[in-house]
Each structure stands twice: as structure tokens, then as C-alpha cells.
Amino acid sequence: MTTPSCLTIDAARRNVSLDGRNPEFYSNPNAVYAALHARSPTFFWEEQKQWFFTGYDHVNGLLRDRRFGRQILHIAAREELGLPEPQAHLKNFDLAEQYSLLEIEPPEHTRLRTLVNRAFVSRHIEKLKPEIAALCHGLIDGFENKGEVELLSAFADIIPVTMIARMIGIPDEMGPQLLKWSHAYVRMYMFSRTKEDEYLADQAAMEFADYVKSVIRDRRANPKDDLLTHMIHTEHKGQYLTEDELVSTTIVLLNAGHEATVHQIGNSVRVILESGIAPEKLFADEAATSRTVEESLRICAPVHIFQRWTLEPAEIDGIEFKRGDKVSLILAAANLDPHKFTYPLTFNPDRNEGANLSFGAGIHFCIGAPLARLELNIALPILFQRLPNLRMDGVPTVKDVYHFHGLDRLDLSW
Template structure:
């Protein structure tokens, strides 16, 4: 290989071996439908690379991703002296106000305080109490389409379960779920590559409307507390410190957004994976142990989030000769880390119950997904219920993924039985 050459490896991936730079449009249709081909090549030739389309160094190796997620020299909070490339953000004032108080975008000590206040509602023993409700909801949804002989699973099943569950946990009316979804999708669009001014303005309006909605319900809960999460957050204190009004609003929005987005995508990805694998669902969901193992392998095999970014808080020299300057971002390619052949035997095969089961789908370190126990429970209960109720489930068409990298989920999932 000519080290100075700019090489076309795949029709859509160009690699400069001398600089480890790649050009790979994340909206390229072939990549959108199968990012794992590109990940496989990068694992073999350059698991650390500079992604020109994003403008920062990225890492595809499982162990390196795991280390960097825990490396306190990096963090999610944007450095105070880091400009936004001169971009005028006046039109994003409401969106930025929400982001400013998000525990996902903060570091200790503020992150520690916020997470401690919220975490008590998401520990496994608390989440387990939701099992009967999730099972009842899954059965009710299936009752609604079972006699039809076919369904688009995404709106009919994958979406309602996590949306209803997190809305009920927070104590907001579930009949408002369509509006919550609309606000959420418009805000989440800001995290995708190459968003437009129109997308920014839509996200800002959604943030303003969503914030006003939560403030109204918070005021109601102040007057009449319940046993819901919003009431808990209003009353919660840690060392005498309570959530401010802005922190409360942002935390509720974060929980609603994060509480459904990834689980919706992972449910669709998991059903597609299971049906295409040819494996017997009865065996996959034969026991609580096999059900848990199946869900873990689904999380590894086709994750719902493929990139997580962090900022450098100083000049950082990494073992592979890469130096990250203060304020620069790095990209951790979670979907690639889960398919790293150095970390998994037969990394490209769907093998529930594999001995080397692990994944970085929920992240790691202090920003490990606070809702992971809930997401796992929702997946275990909903998938078990679905395949038990509809044992003859099959794909009615080849599912296609949405052009929403780094979120990874299906446009639709048409099934028949």
C-alpha cells in the first residue's frame, strides 16, 4: 500500500493512509443501510481515524472506546472558552437554555448533584416494579392489531411502549404522547450531521413549547404532589440543594426524550435482527436468562446510537500517536465498538448467549445511560410478549434505516403473520 495515497476503499469511503483521514458522508445511502461494512474495513486498517466530514478524531475499537468514555480528561461539557465557530446562536436561545442544564451535557460537580437526585427513580429495584405495567401495555397494543394479519411495528408497538411508560413515570398525560414525540424529534434533529437553519429554528420552537408545557405541569404538581417522578424531582434534595426551575424543566425533557428515542430504535432493530437470523424465538425467549441474553446481544449487534462525542479539557496524547488539543471533540463510534473483532469472537454474527457478551451501547463512566435498567426491562418484556403472542411473525418487506446517523433506527418495520 502506498502510504501517501488517497485510496478509494469502498465506493463511498476514501482513506489517506499517511494522515489516517477518511471522507465518508454519513448520509451516503449505502452507509446508512449498512454502516458495518465501513466499520469492518476501519477495524482492519485504521480503528482510529480523522473523520473529515465531522472534523474530529474518531475511535472504533471496543476497548479504546470503553477507556475514553471513562477518561476524565474528556467530558461532555463544552469548554467555557470554546466558541461555536463564530455562529450566531440567537435563534437557538430556547434550545440552548434547555441544553445548558442537561446532566448529559454537564460534568461534576453539577452533573453529580443532578444525577444523584434523578438516579433513585431508575435503579433496578425501582424499575422492576414496572414489569406488570409494561407487559399489560404490550398485550393491549398487540390486541389492537393481532387480527389484522400485518402491521408497521414502529408506530404500533415500538414507539408507544417507552413513550407511555416514561410519560406515566413523570406524571404527564399519555394522551399528549403525539405532541411529546413531535417536540422530541424536532429537538433531537439538532444532534444529526449537517442540520439546516430550518431544523435549528424548528428545534428552538420545540424547546420553547416543551419547556412551557413542563413548567405548567410542574406548577400543578407543586400544588398537588403525586407519586410520580415530576413530584419526586420537585421535592428532591441533595445536601440541601434542590433542582432549580430550569434544571427541573431540562431534566424532565431529557428523561422524556432519552426515555424513548433509543428504545424505539432498538426495539425495531432487535425484531429485524431476530427475524433475519432464522433463530427460533421460542428458544430465544424460553427463560428469563435466555431473554436477557437475547436482549444484550441485540444491543451489541445493532445498536440504536452509533456516535457519542466528548471534549478534551487539555492537550491529550493518546497511545496511538494522536494528540487532541484543548477544546477539540472526539467521536466514539459505539456501533463499531460493538462489532470489534478484537473484542468479540465472530463479531459479525448474532449469537445470543455468547461467552464474550459486552457492549458500549449505553456508554460507560459517569455518563452511563441512567435509563439502562428501564430500557433493558422494556425490551425484555416487550420482545418476549411480541414473539409469544405472534409466533409466526415474519418480515413483509426488507426494512430500511432512516438517514439519521448517528441515531440508528428503521423507517418502518412491516410485519405479517
């Protein structure tokens, strides 16, 4: 196997040098992951100053290992860990993140997730099928006769943000603004982020929070049949969510509820078209569609990395970790582990080799996974059935947003 030129591996020391902003890497991360699996699946990434795991069993195990967590300041002080003080120019972003389901640990995580979880269980999500299908058909009606489309802006961007906003209780017309806030907000998670990105993210967090607070005030006065009203008025063991908790939870649901799914719609369409497999076979029935969706999630996951703090001393794959160490798990690479999946770089919806890890695992398993899966299982077959001669116009450009993975645009014609 040829090692990509952007990657240097010292297998003996398990050291890797790799520029996360190099287009050769973020345009085709699977090639890098394959080389890492072959030579050093557990490695210290010099540029990130952190240990990374790519093996399926290690990633799956660490996601469930309670010796590792999403936060650490609930058990240790900044001074003890040598962590810097919060930065003043990120105070709005930090406040919005303070009670994020993605960032907190039990017991707070258990309380917040219990209050939200009911809306996302499969039996409730299934009721959205007709609404999602109608939205998909309506969007395609708008461009079908043109013979060409930029799919992300005309289709992929709109479906997830519209559905999660409706569930929460935010009007459809706020969709474009929610997208702007979300895009600015999630730049904080990218390897390529700049100081300007940080200022823009903080501004977006402030505006986002102010808007959510205005909707909260309205729902307190005028309750409706939506998730935000449910979160405001439902108690758990005698406690209600505070306003800050409501804001954090609403923002994370809006961001996580659409950002990754937008990427995955584009990624899936691309990998399906590049596979050369007839869409009528891939979407022959619900079972075939589900296999196609899961295989696309495996081979081109939209979110690549989850990080964990070491909460107590632990040894993983011969590496000793002490409390306060940070480790990273590459979900997208675990999905390509040759010890788990045969010919892992090949798109093969007929494989039956176990679950992908694209939605994580353990207590932080993606709460919106049932919604994301339903949207993909409805949107993809409708798109290919309505536009049977679909083809890509040129090679799509991948966004410089590692560790997310998605396309800048996807130009299609038929």
C-alpha cells in the same frame, strides 16, 4: 474485505472520507465499521473535521477518562477556544440543553444525577414489569387479528414514551405530542440537519419547555407520587433544582427515555427475523431473553456516537489532543471490534465475550439503561410469543438520522 464505495480510507495518514448522509452508509453502517476496523480503527474524518475512535478498548477507556468531558465552557471561555457565540435562532434549544444530564460535568452533573437516579435503579424499575407487560399485550390485542402491522407506529413508538411519561407524571394522552417534540428536537444531533431542522427544534424546545413548566406548577400545588414531584421537593446538600434545571432534566429524560428504545425495538425485531434463529430458542427463558437483548444491542445499537471535549492535554493511540479539541467515540463500532468479539458481524446470542457499550460507560452511563433493558426484555418475547409466525414484508428502510440508527417503518405479517 471489500471497502464500501461510500468510504475512502488513507490508512497511512489515518484519514477517512465518508458522507454521513449517504444511504449506503446509514443503511448499513456495520459494513463501514468493519472496513474501518480492518484498516484504520482510529481516524480523522475529513467531512466532520474531527478524530474518531472505533476500538473497543479506546472507546471504553475514553468514556471513563476524566481528561475528556461533555462540556468545556465550565473551564474555558469561548474566546480562548475560538468558539462562535450562541446562535439567536437556537436560544430556546440552548436553554433546554443548558442543564441536560447528557451535557454537564461534575459537580452539577453529580447533584442532578443523584436527585434523579433513585427512580431508575433496578429495584424500582423491576416493579414496572406488570405494567409494561399489560401495555404490550393491550397494543397487540389491537392488531393481532389484522394479520399485519406497521410495528413502529403501532407498538415500538408507544411503549417507551408511555412508560417514561408515566414515571415522570405526564398523562398517556400526551404521548403523540411528546413524540412530535422529541423527533423535532433530536434532529439537532443528526449529521443531515438543515437550517429548517434547527428552527423546528428551537420551536419544539420552546413548546416542550412551556408544557413542562405548566406541569411543574401543577406539581408544586398538587404533589403526586411521581418522579417530577420527587425532583421538585427533594434536596441535595441543602439545594433544590431550579426551574431551568427541572425543565432540562425532564426533557432529557423524556427524549432519552424513549427515542433510542423505539429504534432498538425495531432494530432487534429485524435482526432476530433476519437471523433465522427460532424465537422459541431466543426467548426460552429469562436468561436466554437477556442474552438475545444484549446481542441485539451489540450488533445494532440505536445511538452510534458520543462526543467529548478534551479538558487537558492527552495522547490517545498516538494522537496528541490539546485542550478544546473535540473527539468522537463510535459506540456501535466498538461493539463490532474483532479484537473483542469473534465474528462480530454475526448475531450470536450465545456469545460471552464482555459487555456492549451501547449505553456508554463512566459517569455518563445511560441513567435509563435499566428501564430500556426491562422494556426490551418484556416487549420482545411477548411480541414473538403472541405472533409466532412473524415475518417481514419487504426490506425495511433505515431512517436518515445518523448518528441514531433506526427504521423508518417495519411492516410485518403473520
